[in-house]
Amino acid sequence: MPDAGPGEAVVKVQACGVCHTDLHYREGGINDEFPFLLGHEAAGIVESVGEGVTEVAPGDFVILNWRAVCHECRACRRGRPWYCFNTHNAKQPMTLTDGTALTPALGIGAFAEKTLVAAGQCTKVDPSASPAAAGLLGCGVMAGIGAALNTGNVQRGDSVAVIGCGGVGAASVAGARLAGAAKIIAVDLDERKLEWARSLGATHTLHAGSVDVVEAIRELTDGNGADVVIEAVGRPETYQQAFYARDLAGTVVLVGVPTPR
Template sequence: MVYKVKGVVALSKGAPVTLETILVPDPGPGEALVDILTSGVCHTDLHYKLGGINDDFPFLLGHEATGVVSAVGEGVTNVVPGDRVILNWRAVCGNCRACNKGQAQYCFNTANATSKMTLEDGTVLSPALGIGAFIEKTVVAAGQCTKVDPDVDPAAVGLLGCGVMAGIGAAINTGGVKRGDTVAVIGCGGVGAAAIAGAALAGATTVIAVDRDPKKFAAALALGATHTVDSSVEDAVVAIQNLTGGFGADVVIDAVGRPETYKQAFYARDLAGTVVLVGVPTPEMTLDLPLLDVFGRGGSLKSSWYGDCLPSRDFPMLVELYKQGKLDLDAFVSERITINDIEAAFTKMGEGSVLRSVVEF
């Protein structure tokens, strides 16, 4: 059976998104058909629209989603129709060299659905991060479905599907933030705000929020920041050092992903501190650092893909912390919108006026 549904598509580089009729097939072997409930508008979707990921247009945008499984293909055992799920883009294979080392969070052979969604004229769509969730129904690899408690707000927990998980994981999983640590987060958008929440959750006693837009500091402070630095009016490196006894932070998280902010992170850490890059750079960006400074400062320089998360482990745990009132996922939902409002949501994202716009179906 083929389902005709409405979805949001980026037809060409930089063009406004359009609402199109999309043909969605029944799930094939190892796949699941999911009725979407909510989908966050993530900066990665904007990257796709602008051609910052690749040129495989047209893209079916959306990936930060919750839904209900409506059908499964042959061989699927991890979910059944009726299950509430958060979608993820790390469906681990269980057989690659990372999985065989017990490091499935780095799986080198993650799965996507092979069944194709198309426009009415047969044009094959490229689903964002192998998901494509700005749509009423989508087909994904079954491993991209993580079953969660249905008695929680789907708009809030769905943000674990990408941005919030990326930020929390950058602090806890990649950065290894511990009780008593000092942490600085450069960039206080959705991912940066989540990194602040993650650092606070891990027990950091000093959490410094750095941004050029002071309007973002209210949310940062509500989520656990202890200090703020407006880098448009003061030197962020000096400010972070002054707030950490002159040493620099134990962990500095770059949630922007630009050479300038990475250098700030590099020089704002303690001598044996850790830098975590979780902001996504664009293909043309390069970094120039004196190699002697890299050698002389020690510590760790890390990149964080998806917060080094393992969805089957991390999503249920974080949902439980949300239910217990220890993780305020509601704070990330700035507005609830319809599928017709996504282009406007991209504008608000660029203005820095929202943490997340969430599409509700």
């Protein structure tokens, strides 16, 4: 672990979730820059910072983000930092003891006691929060709520269908509720996940193994299809369902990570 360089921070990891994306990295489904240091859904305490860092200080409780936005590109200037064209990570590599450079998954690499990140990847949060819960904000919750509020642009009164109610899909349901959607239809094969979706704001649930998903969504939306359909599975079959289940003027958001074949 190198010392924090200019614009960097060393974070002592307190908790890190296990995301399906870690499996994709392990299986070579994202790139082949082995060896990887996996883990990216993390929270911890800033231990040290490098020159020029002002946004965080040692002792801060932070969640870790995939990328540090530049604040200067045209997406950032338009107030859409989630589309930043110039995101960055730590410049220095973490290494094995023999000097072999590690590739940190999503620029974080938090399956370790400490990790080196760009300081802009650290977001301060309430220190009373549980690290295990707060860490989820850095990946699944951010992706799902962002899919509803930012990419899907869910509006008050909209109908929203969410196909796949794992971590990202459940957060999409919560995001649709925060946006004021009138009808939120959760779709999954797992009754536990459908129950979680209900607790987060789903008004209707569909067991994908028991109904024709497209027809059921159309029936619940007066034959029109949903205003916004969020696909959070990552399979060709559910991609197709999403497009057929939307209103002709509706929006489809593909947030599921494709499963390597």
